[in-house]
Amino acid sequence: MAPDPHSVDPSSLTQTYDTLVNLWTSGVRDYHSLLSDYLTANSIFTAAIGFILARQPPTFFFTLLGLILCVFGVLMVLQMAIVLGRFSAQIALWEWKLRGMELQTSWTQPPLFIKLQQYRDHHQSLEDHKNDPPVLHTTWALRQHRQWWARREFSFPIFFGITYVLFLVWSVIQLFG
Numbered sequence: 001m002a003p004d005p006h007s008v009d010p011s012s013l014t015q016t017y018d019t020l021v022n023l024w025t026s027g028v029r030d031y032h033s034l035l036s037d038y039l040t041a042n043s044i045f046t047a048a049i050g051f052i053l054a055r056q057p058p059t060f061f062f063t064l065l066g067l068i069l070c071v072f073g074v075l076m077v078l079q080m081a082i083v084l085g086r087f088s089a090q091i092a093l094w095e096w097k098l099r100g101m102e103l104q105t106s107w108t109q110p111p112l113f114i115k116l117q118q119y120r121d122h123h124q125s126l127e128d129h130k131n132d133p134p135v136l137h138t139t140w141a142l143r144q145h146r147q148w149w150a151r152r153e154f155s156f157p158i159f160f161g162i163t164y165v166l167f168l169v170w171s172v173i174q175l176f177g
Contacts, residue, residue, distance in 0.1 A: 014109075017101050024094035031087040035152055038080045042160045045073050049167050058174050067171035073164035077157045084153035121146060 053066040095113055102111040118124040119136070123143050126136040144150045 013101060013104060013106060017098065017109075020094050020098050020101070024091060024098065027087060027091045027094060031084065031091060034087065035084060035156070038076075038084070039156065042073070042076065042080070042156075045069065045076065046160065046163050046167070049073065049164075053167060053170060053174075060175070063171050063174045066167060067175065070164045070168035070171060074161060074168070077161045077164060080160075081153055081157040084157075088151070088153050 049066050049069050052062050052069070055062050095117070098113040099111075099117060101107060102109075102114050115126055119126050119138060120142060123138045125138065127134060128136075
């Protein structure tokens with residue numbers, strides 16, 4: 001009888017699974033840390049631009065400085081979108097690999113990442129009659145999370161990008177208007 005092509009040595013499978021779980025966990029942690037850093041940097045940057053451009057009467061030097069900072073802000077927003085999108089894709093890859101491992105015929109542990117996908121992405125309630133409560137239902141926020149406008153790698157760069165562009169337009173109007 002030929003060996004099952006989808007079957008893998010259980011000890012090798014467990015070791016690889018543990019490594020991928022560590023990579024996934026590190027990726028999620030790094031994503032949130034980087035998101036927090038970008039939010040802090042963008043908040044400080046927009047506040048600084050606002051203070052610079054709020055000087056009355058507006059002077060050429062401060063208006064030009066605000067314009068330059070707006071350009072750097074737009075570049076920072078583009079970098080934020082690219083880096084967060086890359087981390088998000090990397091995390092999705094680890095989850096995909098982990099679900100594939102859980103589908104192996106030799107897998108004997110609970111399918112945590114398959115359940116995570118069912119709960120988070122397919123909005124299926126999870127049941128465990130030994131747990132309290134026995135059914136874990138999805139929430140509105142969880143159902144909205146996968147919408148394009150609710151994804152942090154899109155929504156935060158769009159928000160800050162709009163802010164920088166408005167400051168940029170205001171600066172150009174002040175300089176040449």
